[in-house]
Amino acid sequence: IVLTQSPGTLSLSPGERATLSCRASQRVSSNNLAWYQQKPGQAPRLLIYGAANRATGIPDRFSASGSGTDFALTISRLEPEDSAVYYCQQYGKSPSITFGQGTRLEIK
Amino acid sequence: QVQLVESGGGVVQPGTSLRLSCAASGFTFGDSAMHWVRQAPGKGLEWVAVTSYDGSNYYYGDSVQGRFTVSRDNSRNTVSLEMKRLRPEDTAVYYCAKGPLAIAANSYFDLWGRGTLVTVSS
Numbered sequence: 447i448v449l450t451q452s453p454g455t456l457s458l459s460p461g462e463r464a465t466l467s468c469r470a471s472q473r474v475s476s477n478n479l480a481w482y483q484q485k486p487g488q489a490p491r492l493l494i495y496g497a498a499n500r501a502t503g504i505p506d507r508f509s510a511s512g513s514g515t516d517f518a519l520t521i522s523r524l525e526p527e528d529s530a531v532y533y534c535q536q537y538g539k540s541p542s543i544t545f546g547q548g549t550r551l552e553i554k
Numbered sequence: 555q556v557q558l559v560e561s562g563g564g565v566v567q568p569g570t571s572l573r574l575s576c577a578a579s580g581f582t583f584g585d586s587a588m589h590w591v592r593q594a595p596g597k598g599l600e601w602v603a604v605t606s607y608d609g610s611n612y613y614y615g616d617s618v619q620g621r622f623t624v625s626r627d628n629s630r631n632t633v634s635l636e637m638k639r640l641r642p643e644d645t646a647v648y649y650c651a652k653g654p655l656a657i658a659a660n661s662y663f664d665l666w667g668r669g670t671l672v673t674v675s676s
Binding site: 478480482488489490491492495501502533535537538539540541542543544545546547548 | 598604615660664666667669
């Protein structure tokens with residue numbers, strides 16, 4: 447399954463809301479889709495699993511939705527620390543796991 | 555402290571081998587499937603391999619199938635990746651990552667190590 451993320455880069459201001467898209471080439475079974483945040487020089491951090499479930503310790507400014515082939519990550523009340531690359535990942539098709547190419551979020 | 559720590563990266567020549575290790579602590583290692591994920595410089599993430607909680611099941615990504623072998627030692631809380639016939643395109647940071655379940659080969663990753671860099675170059 448190929449995951450296509452859009453936009454490639456998103457530039458927003460603090461306090462605004464960001465919406466990141468992830469589209470799958472085939473239906474993602476059981477909505478087995480996750481979102482990660484990766485800051486420069488760091489490992490990815492799990493934000494969302496099961497398409498809409500926040501991981502432990504993730505603030506409620508981060509929310510996600512979607513099903514089938516179209517998924518979205520929304521970050522409200524943007525803060526400078528939200529600057530990062532965001533990846534979606536599908537794990538519905540065993541044993542193959544694939545990632546999207548990433549969306550770079552810049553907070554200026 | 556819940557963490558994964560990778561080691562074993564370095565600079566190697568094409569066609570040679572390298573073994574990476576990942577040491578786990580702070581959680582019940584034997585209850586979790588363990589994965590390797592890599593990231594080429596400036597690029598995105600690519601899933602490499604997974605081993606089930608007891609090492610009896612394992613799967614690989616297409617690009618490493620037949621060249622890489624994943625294994626684990628639950629007595630030492632470690633998971634390893636043996637890489638053979640390395641190619642320049644294998645150059646990447648290799649992350650060890652934990653799955654939330656014991657058996658599922660397909661899962662998300664709820665804990666990541668900091669990674670170890672492998673450079674394949676002549």
